[in-house]
Structures are given as structure tokens and as C-alpha cells.
Amino acid sequence: MKKRVLALVLSTAMVSGILAGCGSSTGESSEPAASTEAAAETEAADTEETAAETEAAETAEDAEIPSGRVYLLNFKPETNDAWQELAGVYNDLGGNVTVLTAADGQYKTTLQSELAKSEAPTVFNIGSAADAQTYADYIYDLKDSEIYNHMTDKSLAVEYDGKIAGVANCYEAYGLIYNKTILEDYCTMDNAVISSVDDIQDLDTLEKVADDINARIDEINEQFGTDLTEAFASAGLDDGSSWRFAGHLANLPLYYEFKDDGLEDLTAGEAEIKGTYMDNFKRVWDMYVRDSAADPKTLNSGALNAESELGMGEAVFYQNGDWEFSPLTNPDNGYSVTEDDLDMMPIYFGVDDATEGLCVGTENHWAVNAKCSQEEIDATLAFLNWVITSDEGRDSLVNAMGLSCPFDTFTGDYEPKNPFGAKANKLATEGKTSVAWSFNATPNVDDWRKGVVSALTAYTDGSGQWDDVVTSFVDGWADQWKLAHEE
Structure with a gap:
């Protein structure tokens, strides 16, 4: 069984x-x-x-x-x-x-x-x-x-x-890793946006919760003795972190567009994309940035450590995957979180939140x-x-x-023990649809992502416009596809 x-989980990716x-x-x-x-x-x-x-x-x-x-x-x-x-x-x-x-x-x-x-x-x-x-x-x-x-x-x-x-x-599976201990404590506060973590089932609710937590950092720390500094861990745009957004977050608009276009294989891709869901990308990205303590002008500095921020109880949410479970819980790393503190939820994208599961592939x-x-x-x-x-x-x-x-x-003693991977299975058995890794279709992946990261960095530090991000995403895809598929 x-x-x-x-097999059910993996069939979507x-x-x-x-x-x-x-x-x-x-x-x-x-x-x-x-x-x-x-x-x-x-x-x-x-x-x-x-x-x-x-x-x-x-x-x-x-x-x-x-x-x-x-x-x-x-x-x-x-x-x-x-x-x-x-x-x-x-x-x-x-x-x-x-x-x-x-x-x-x-x-x-x-x-x-x-x-x-x-x-x-x-x-x-x-x-x-x-x-x-x-x-x-x-x-x-x-x-x-x-x-x-x-x-x-x-x-x-x-x-x-x-x-x-x-x-x-x-x-592997990725989504939003979260500190459920802090989030559950937040739910008990007066005027909290939610009364249970299970109330977060869509992007609308997630945004409201993250905004409220970020506005009440001092109050949360005083009431529960935490060391919180932000709702979302820093969204680093340096080489060691930018793949989380130019790859893994970018997967969501690709996935939903490929679904709209009726692609049988959602990881095969197509020569041209329209950027149908780039407004959703912007909405999630803006939430990551405004509800973080990181300076938007320094996201590409390489000085940020989102894993440590989540691991030390400074952040509630951290976009990453099940591969983070081992380093987060390894006592040699000195983090304060334990296995009991950690859980994962989908990256709600405001498209089909009611049925969206984790990204699996x-x-x-x-x-x-x-x-x-x-x-x-x-x-x-x-x-x-x-x-x-x-x-x-x-x-x-x-x-x-x-x-x-x-x-x-x-089998037996060697069955998967990673609770984040288990969460992907759990959501699938509950009828959620695992999100395919559509970014695997990215043509000339390093070059395409480099263009997206450059535009995203400029938009975030105030020197560029969101339209430039869309252009790098859509036109950059078409250009790289032609180069990658030249005879």
C-alpha cells in the first residue's frame, strides 16, 4: 500500500x-x-x-x-x-x-x-x-x-x-517549511487572524497571517519568550539561494500555465509562455519581502542565511524542501528547533489553493x-x-x-522517515494534487534563471520595474528555448 x-504522489511529477x-x-x-x-x-x-x-x-x-x-x-x-x-x-x-x-x-x-x-x-x-x-x-x-x-x-x-x-x-518535496510551535502559539493570541494552523488553506489567509505576525513581533516575543524577528525567512538572491525563487517559486506560474495549455507532460515545457500567472508570482514574492527583516536592497549580498533564521526560531516561514529536514534537526548545527517544531504547507499561489499539494519531483x-x-x-x-x-x-x-x-x-527500517516527504503523501491521500516540477523544462536553465534573478533583484531594490521581471521570464524563455533546441 x-x-x-x-506512486500516486509521484505520478504528478x-x-x-x-x-x-x-x-x-x-x-x-x-x-x-x-x-x-x-x-x-x-x-x-x-x-x-x-x-x-x-x-x-x-x-x-x-x-x-x-x-x-x-x-x-x-x-x-x-x-x-x-x-x-x-x-x-x-x-x-x-x-x-x-x-x-x-x-x-x-x-x-x-x-x-x-x-x-x-x-x-x-x-x-x-x-x-x-x-x-x-x-x-x-x-x-x-x-x-x-x-x-x-x-x-x-x-x-x-x-x-x-x-x-x-x-x-x-x-523530493518542497513548499513552505514553518515553525508550528510558534504558529500555534500565535493562534492563541487575542485578535489573531486564525484560531488554528489548519485555517491556512489559501493565499489570502496566508498573507493576512504573515502580515499580522510581522506587525506583532515584539508582542509575540514578550508573550511567549521567543526570539522572532520576522514572519518569513530572508529571500536571498545570491547564487546560493536564488534558485529557490527563479527555480522553485517560478515553478508555480509555469505549472499552472502548462496545465491551462493542456500539456500531457507538465515537465516537458513548450517553446513559448505567456506569463499568465506572473501577477500571482509578484503577490507571493512581495509577501516574502515585506514580511521579512532583511533589507530589500541587500538580498543579493550573500550575507543572509535563511536556514539559520528558521532554525534559530527567528522566522516562522521558510520556502524550501524536505532536504532541509536533516540540517535543521542536526544537533551539530546548533539550531534551537526540533523535529516537533517543524511542518510544511503548500506554497499557496492564489490559483487552485483548495486542491494544491506540495511540489513533488x-x-x-x-x-x-x-x-x-x-x-x-x-x-x-x-x-x-x-x-x-x-x-x-x-x-x-x-x-x-x-x-x-x-x-x-x-523497506522496513529503510522506509522514508522524512516528515516533510510524509506530508506530501498525506496531502495526496487527502485528495490534494501534488504540483509537478515544471521548472525541469527550463531551457538553458542557468542562463534563463540568471536573467530572472537580475530583473527580480532590480525590482526588489527599487532600481527596476516588475514589467522587467515579466519580460525576462517570458521573452527570456522564448530566446533560451530557441538556443537550446537549435539543430
């Missing part, structure tokens, strides 16, 4: 890029059971899952460790420590794994730099079929790989030119470098299979990295 629920090459050599590429029969079925299912888990662990333990070079260029900075530790464990078993993690917003630049070296990455991240097209000569077909065969939902793989170009290693796909030697390719595939079948690998992905993984080996 859990797998069916997961297709998959998304960037690829690498080796400098030398070649390679090809619930309710209690109502009857004895129901109880027997449940027991059989549990036994099947346990057997599969045990078999996976035994297979990983018995597998011979190849000595070929493995170089993983990691896409997610927040998982660096866990990947380094995991590589160390594998190397102690006889492996030869190196992990390099690109800085926030610097993956493409780092990849290009690493490709120029004689020992380039053997496995790297791609986000979409568009990336596979761009780097088609470097794609190794994963259709016969163990990691592909272990996928519970093969629609999460990136397919291009008859090949399985990338295998999703996790699925992935940009994280393992792609294996076809230009590496066969020895390197085989060693890389063996390492990735060990990661998703061994106790050490599964524990790291689920517990240390806080990921939800789409493989049949992640």
Missing part, C-alpha cells in the same frame, strides 16, 4: 540536468485487518518486504568489490559529509571511490572544470531529458543496470534516444559517464548498487541524508 501511495565525461578511454554503452484473509495478505506482504530487504543486504555483503576508479560529483551540498563517510566505508571494503561536492549553484561550473581533467567524474547528476540531449555523446545506457531494475517507479528515470540516461536516486539522477573505461563503468555501477542495497548505504541515504528513495530495497 505504501508503494501505491508513493515527472523527472528532470547536467552530464559529464571521462577524459580518456571508451565504454559502451490503517485499519486493522477485517478478516483472516486480509490479515494473511498483510502478513504475506510484510514477509515479502522483509525477505527482499534481507536478500538485498546479503547480496551487498557478499558482492565482490571492484577495484576500478569511481568518482562521484555530488549535486547536493547538504549531503557532502554523509557521502564522504559512505565513500570511506566502501573504500575500507576494497573500493576506490572519490566524492567531490559542488558548491550551491555551482554544479555546472564545477562539472565543466572537472571534465577538463584527465580523471573526470564517472558518475554525476542530471536533471532532465533536455540535459541528456545536450550531452548525448556522454550517456551510458542504464537499462540493464541493477539500480534501474531496483526502481519502484521507472517513470522517474530519465529516458533519451532509446536509452535510460539517468536513474533517480531520490524524490526530483532533479537528482545518477548518470554514468560513457567515456570512461569499462572497468571504471563496472566499478561505478557496483558502487551505486552497494549504496542502495547495503545496510550502510541505505542507512546513510535515509537517516544521514534524510532522503526518500524510489528503490524496492528501501
Whole structure:
């Protein structure tokens, strides 16, 4: 049942890029059971899952460790420590794994730099079929790989030119992370806009709540002993944070426009967009800025730390994803929030708030470098299979990295534990529609986002107009689409 629920959530979000090459050599590429029969079925299912888990662990333990070079260029900075530790464990078993993690917003630049070296990455991240097209000569077909065969939902793989170009290693959800302890305390105040957190079901209510909280910071701190400074954590427009808005917030107007246009695949995109929902984008962005303590003129300074603001109880709302659960609750980071303080709600956009769920999808796909030697390719595939079948690998992905993984080996103790991901499932079972990651269709993603961020920065600091943001969004899309799809 859990797998069916997961499939329901993921069916609303297709998959998304960037690829690498080796400098030398070649390679090809619930309710209690109502009857004895129901109880027997449940027991059989549990036994099947346990057997599969045990078999996976035994297979990983018995597998011979190849000595070929493995170089993983990691896409997610927040998982660096866990990947380094995991590589160390594998190397102690006889492996030869190196992990390099690109800085926030610097993956493409780092990849290009690493490709120029004689020992380039053997496995790297791609986000979409568009990336596979761009780097088609470097794609190794994963259709016969163990990691592909272990996928519970093969629609999460990136397919291009008859090949399985990338295998999703996790699925993710994003929305508005919020401090429910502070928000629940606010609900008890005299003249609060809402009496329960559940009253926030649309953008109208969210705006009123955020405005009221921001206007009553001192009163809230005095009454509850909090250290609140703002309703919304800072909306940084530097390279390490701007993707949250030029990518993840921008997803909402793309998603709703693609729906209006009747696209069957809401992550495939189209050559031209109209900017139908840019007024909604402006409304949400303006709320983020006015209900934050950050100076609108310094949002691109790089000096802001929205994660810390939420983590230290200084902000109530923080737009980000389930990957933030692990760093927010890691005691080594020194944050004051605990798991019990945290929850997530949709980014209400004022379009179809009554049925909107969290944004669910992935940009994280393992792609294996076809230009590496066969020895390197085989060693890389063996390492990735060990990661998703061994106790050490599964524990790291689920517990240390806080990921939800789409493989049949992640049962029992290795089922997703991230409560933000669980919230996506919960909303889906309640009839909400998960928002597809339509931004995965973005043409020349870095260049398009750069134009949007530049215009958004100027609008926010007062040196530009909102019309310039719309122009960069709409005309910039058409220009980049033409460039990306030139023959």
C-alpha cells in the first residue's frame, strides 16, 4: 500500500540536468485487518518486504568489490559529509571511490572544470531529458543496470534516444517549511487572524497571517519568550539561494500555465509562455519581502542565511524542501528547533489553493559517464548498487541524508522517515494534487534563471520595474528555448 501511495504522489511529477565525461578511454554503452484473509495478505506482504530487504543486504555483503576508479560529483551540498563517510566505508571494503561536492549553484561550473581533467567524474547528476540531449555523446545506457531494475517507479528515470540516461536516486518535496510551535502559539493570541494552523488553506489567509505576525513581533516575543524577528525567512538572491525563487517559486506560474495549455507532460515545457500567472508570482514574492527583516536592497549580498533564521526560531516561514529536514534537526548545527517544531504547507499561489499539494519531483539522477573505461563503468555501477542495497548505504541515504528513495530495497527500517516527504503523501491521500516540477523544462536553465534573478533583484531594490521581471521570464524563455533546441 505504501508503494501505491508513493506512486500516486509521484505520478504528478515527472523527472528532470547536467552530464559529464571521462577524459580518456571508451565504454559502451490503517485499519486493522477485517478478516483472516486480509490479515494473511498483510502478513504475506510484510514477509515479502522483509525477505527482499534481507536478500538485498546479503547480496551487498557478499558482492565482490571492484577495484576500478569511481568518482562521484555530488549535486547536493547538504549531503557532502554523509557521502564522504559512505565513500570511506566502501573504500575500507576494497573500493576506490572519490566524492567531490559542488558548491550551491555551482554544479555546472564545477562539472565543466572537472571534465577538463584527465580523471573526470564517472558518475554525476542530471536533471532532465533536455540535459541528456545536450550531452548525448556522454550517456551510458542504464537499462540493464541493477539500480534501474531496483526502481519502484521507472517513470522517474530519465529516458533519451532509446536509452535510460539517468536513474533517480531520490524524490523530493518542497513548499513552505514553518515553525508550528510558534504558529500555534500565535493562534492563541487575542485578535489573531486564525484560531488554528489548519485555517491556512489559501493565499489570502496566508498573507493576512504573515502580515499580522510581522506587525506583532515584539508582542509575540514578550508573550511567549521567543526570539522572532520576522514572519518569513530572508529571500536571498545570491547564487546560493536564488534558485529557490527563479527555480522553485517560478515553478508555480509555469505549472499552472502548462496545465491551462493542456500539456500531457507538465515537465516537458513548450517553446513559448505567456506569463499568465506572473501577477500571482509578484503577490507571493512581495509577501516574502515585506514580511521579512532583511533589507530589500541587500538580498543579493550573500550575507543572509535563511536556514539559520528558521532554525534559530527567528522566522516562522521558510520556502524550501524536505532536504532541509536533516540540517535543521542536526544537533551539530546548533539550531534551537526540533523535529516537533517543524511542518510544511503548500506554497499557496492564489490559483487552485483548495486542491494544491506540495511540489513533488526530483532533479537528482545518477548518470554514468560513457567515456570512461569499462572497468571504471563496472566499478561505478557496483558502487551505486552497494549504496542502495547495503545496510550502510541505505542507512546513510535515509537517516544521514534524510532522503526518500524510489528503490524496492528501501523497506522496513529503510522506509522514508522524512516528515516533510510524509506530508506530501498525506496531502495526496487527502485528495490534494501534488504540483509537478515544471521548472525541469527550463531551457538553458542557468542562463534563463540568471536573467530572472537580475530583473527580480532590480525590482526588489527599487532600481527596476516588475514589467522587467515579466519580460525576462517570458521573452527570456522564448530566446533560451530557441538556443537550446537549435539543430
